[in-house]
Each structure stands twice: as C-alpha cells, then as structure tokens.
Amino acid sequence: MTRYRVFACIALVVGFLLTYFVWSTEANPFGAYRFRLGLDLAGGTELVYKADMSQTASGERADALAALQGVVERRVNLFGVAEPLVQTEQASALSGTTEDRLIVDLPGVTDIKAAVAALGQTPTLEFRLATSTKVGTSTEIAFLPTGLTGRYLSSAALGFGSGATAGLSAPQVILNFNSDGAKLFEKITSENVGQVLAIFLDGQPISTPVIQEAIPGGQATISGKFTATQARDLVRNLNFGALPVPITLENSSAVGPTLGAAAISAGVVAGVIGFIIVALFMILWYRLPGVIATLALAEYIAFMLAVIKIIPVTLTASGIAGLIISVGMAVDANVLIFERSKEELREGKSPREAVHIGFSRAWPAIRDGHLTMIISGVILFWLGTSIVQGFALVFVLGVLASFISAVSLSRVFLLAIVPDLEPEQEGRGWKFLLSSGFRNK
C-alpha cells in the first residue's frame, strides 16, 4: 500500500512536470520544443521532384541522389525559408520500378511558381563523349555519359579568353573539379584523345570541344557562345551547385496559412471537447476508477505530446488521426480492466483483491490487442507513403505509450487508494465506488 502510494505520488509529479513542459514550451514562441507542424497544418509548399537516373549507373544512384539532395538544400537555403526540409525517397521494391524522388518542403511559402522558379535555376551539368556510328549511309552521333557530372564540381569562375571570331576576348566559364572529379576528368581525357567531349547544360550540348591531350589539374573551360551576362549568371548558378542528374517536377502542393490555422484551432477545440465528453462518460459510468482513468488519460496525453515534441514528430492531419485512435485504445485498456475488476467484485472478492485480479485477467487481451496494433503500425510505416507514415508513426508511439500507461498508471493509482479490507469488514462504500452503471449489483 505505502509502496503504491509512493509510486502514485511520483507518477503525479511526473505527470505535472510533463504537462508543465508541454505548456511552457508552447507558450514560448521561440522555444526549441514547439510542435513541429506539417505543411497541411502550418501552411507552406511541398514540391516532389523525380530524378531522372536513366543515364546513371545503378551502383551510383544512391551517391547521385545524395549529391542531388545537397545541391537542392543549398539552393533552398538561398531562397530564404525558415526550416526548409529536403528529403530523398527511393521507391520500394514493391512497386516494381525503382524511382528516385526528391521532396522539398518549404514552410510558409505559398507561391509555388516562385519556389519552382528558384529551384529551377539550378543547372544540370554533364560531360558526355561523342561517338559516331554509321547507320546506312548517314553517320549518327550519340553522346554517351561519362559519369562526370555536376556533383564533382567544386567551383566555377568567369574568365575571358581570346575569341576566334569576335576578335575581342570572349567570356568563358572555368570549371574547377574536386579531387575525385579531377582524377575522373584526367582519366577520360587521356583515354579519349581526339574525340569530342561535349559539355551538356540542362540537357543541351553547349560546348563540344575536341580533346587535344590529357588534362590534369581538374580544370575545364566552357567557351560557348556566351554573352558576358549569360556567363556571369551561369557561374553564379553553378557555384550554388550543379545537379548531377536532371529532375522534373512531379507533384506540388501549397496550403495557405488561413486554412492551416483554421485546421489547428478546430482540431484543438475538437480534441478538448472530445476529451471532456469521454472523461464525463468515464466518471459517470465507472465512478472512482473513471476518475482515475481520466487522470491516467490526461497524463497519457501529456506524455504523448511531450514525446511528439522531443523526438520531434512532425504533426500532420493524419498524425492527429493516429493520436485520436491511440487515445481510444488507451481508454479501451482501462475499460477492460475496470469491467474485469467489477466481475471479481461481484463474485465476492474484497475490493483490493478485485482490482489486483482484474488487472491480471485483463492483461492477455490488452497484450494481444496492443501487439497486433503495434505490428500493423510498423508494417504501415514500412510500406506506406508519407501520409500513411505520418499516421503510423504517431499510432505506434501512442499504442506503445498506452501499453505502458494503462497497466502501470491506472493500476498504481487504484491500488494506492483502495484499502485492504478484511472480508468481514463492510466495504459497501468502496463497492459502490468501484461498481459501475445504474445498478449496484
């Protein structure tokens, strides 16, 4: 008894601290632990790009995707968005074809056109070798990828060389490769002397120089037909990073700030009202255990919100749905236990004994129910798309927390209160408090 009272006090203090943590971190508008809201709630733009990997060797796809992510991240930071998020996604084996995607989240940005335009300025840079094949009488020239792409670029600079036609110095773009790129460039040039090494920018050959000799040192010059302005813009864009593979916009979505804000306030109102109704029902029907379940439930919700803040989990509409269902499961675990205790009470057990047995009898059902839900949630997270994953993550966390809280919190609270009566003692008051419904049978 004393042991349970100590535990109950600790649980109450922890619950109070959790509530204070959730409340105080939310009250401070610049705090580190504020809720991270998804774009559907906070407003913002999400762009999904498909990476064209058809020219990339299968072993290098992951590297190319990582390089792509880095470049786009730099570009997005340039756009001046608070907390942008650039993720990559490789379509799972289930869908047959492998597709590589780049997901760009821009919170607070609602102008899709501006966002797409800003990202679209990122050039795709590739070096390709020209090979001519004879087809019948005509000669077809094909450009084969060399593997040397924008991801090996370390910097670009503007230069002026002696132009053959203009007489004046013509603007040139000087590319500096990183050490890997320099090695690759030297290898390609030494093996293909006399051939054309075309420089492709955004899928178009902009310069087709013939390799005169092996070029060590990792520097290449593009001397296309640039105007000074074009060359300057290209240098600037290349310096913010060149894409290793071309990307195309596949999905885009924007949620305005009004819709998101309305969704949040409506969600909070619905949550609070829902909790009050459920609490009223539990207290009126289950009396003392109902009060305790409400307390345990409040602590459970505070715990969940704290976990969501600390991990942090990005809250979306589907995540909130997961939270509601897991709260339902937490209520269910309590209902199971109380119904079971009541049965034991009817069979003439003393109140405290009834609570003890009720918990142990309800355990297998709670265990199997929760475990199947956790397993389902894990599978959904593993197979699902991002919307389903948002649901599954909160759902699994919630069911795990319910697993722990239902059997520990409610149990500790109840056992801390219900006294240990001898069978001959009249425990009618306790029996009333532990019974439920309209009748006192």
Place this chain on the structure above:
Amino acid sequence: MFVITHRRFFFWFTGLLLAAALGAILAFGLPLGIDFTGGSLTQISYQDTRPAVADLQTAAAKANVGAVSVRAVGDKEISVRTRSLTPAEHDTLLASLSSTASTTELAYTSVGPALGSQFASKALWAIAAVMLVIVLYIAFAFRKVSRPVPSLGYGIIVIAMLAIDIIVPTGFYAAYAHYTGAEVDSLFVVALLALLGYCVNDVIVIFDRIREHLARNEKLGAHEPFEETIGKSINETLTRSINTALTVALALIALIYFGAAATRNFALVMLVGVVAGTFSSICRSAPLLIPISSWFKK
C-alpha cells in the same frame, strides 16, 4: 446467449449489410481523388459573395487547361479539379477565376499520374500485409487452444471480419460521396487503416475471453457445449465492447462537429466503421466460430 440463439438472423443481417455495401460501391462507384488518379486541386475562397458555380465553370474553361470541374464548398469557397498543371497554367487558372471577384487561394495540390497510381498500389499492399501478419499473430497467440477450432481458424475469422469491416464503411462512403461530391483521398485510406487496428483489438478481446474459458474448462475437465462458452464470453465482454465503442464514437462525433473540414470525412468514415465493427465483433466474429467448429469436426 441472445446473440448465439439468434445467430442465423445476424448472419443474414450481415449478408444484407454486405450486399448493400457492395451494391453501393458498384452502383455509385468510388470517386477517386487526385491522390490516386493524378491531377490538381485548387481551393479558393471568395472575399465577399461567391459567383454562381456555372459562371465560374465557364470562366475556368477560358484558362484552357483541359477539363475543369468546379465544386462549391461551404459558403464562400470552391474547389477546382483539373489535370496536373504547370505553375504557369495554375496562375492562368487562378487569374480567370478571380476576374470578377477578389479571392484568396487556400490550398493547391498537384499530383503527377505516376505517383498517384503508386499510392493506390502501396496502400493496397500495406492493407494486405497487415492482414496477413494479423492472421499469423492470432494463430500464434491462440496456439494453446486447438479444440474445437484450431488456432488458425481464429485468425481466418478475424480476416473475414476485417474484410467486412472495411467493405461496409467503404460502401457507406460510396453512397455518401455520390450525394455530397466527396472523393476518396489518402485520408480515407488512413481511416480504413485505423479501423483495421480498432476492429482487430475489438475481436481479440472477445476471443481472449473464449480462450480463457476453454482453458479453464480443460483444467477442470468440464464438458461445456461450445455454443455456451461462446455465448458466455460474448455476454461477459458486452459492456466493455459497447462502452469502448461509445467513448471512441463520442470522440469522433466531437471531431465531426468541431473539427477541421479536412478531417470531417475521415471522422465520419471512422464513426461508421466503429459502429459497424463493434456490431461485427459482437454479433458475427464469435458466433462464426460455431459453424467453423462443426466444419472442423468433419
């Protein structure tokens, strides 16, 4: 025992419900949203009064972005569905819709067709995988009860139940969508997934009680007819089944009335599913064990 004595009635009722749901799905069809088919959806709010939908439809057609469908939402809002648009086309569409009145764009979504079909196949795979794992887990959890129904039988019944529990709200949604213009979106799939979790838990509670009684009877050497064990188990768990469904339903009703418009359809599907699922676990899942047990006796 009521449920057991009248189980034939409940089986017939289930059959009718299932037929109605399947009929609704076949008759009305499921209007797939852009999450599945690809395309774009623009939500616009008008500052003062909303022009007539027919006028807006004509205005939108002038943007020249293929087939356009304009639908009124609430008092001042519309949602416009088209094929997936480039940012420039999207601007043209917005301009033509706000030529007569000032507007605010609430939300815009554009889904490429490839991603749309992928979402559908992924969702189906996920649902199938979850169901398979549930059968295996239940077969494992009930491995110690093999008479009169082998543990795999419990798993198979749960799957049959879950299939019905998903078909019924889907049928409801097909009819609901037919009359309100709602669409099957990704949140609908999330609702079905959440229902799977809820209904499994609901059935397991009843099966757990049957498992407990069977184990006790075996220990005591008591010969109780299987019908009686099942009837007793249903009666003992009845209050819990109804109370849990009631609390979840109350929370969902709060979500329908006070929650955001975006989650309203979700909560409605969940509500129908929870009511149908609770009915299903009380009146069908456990009673179904009886015909299965006689089938296994043969």
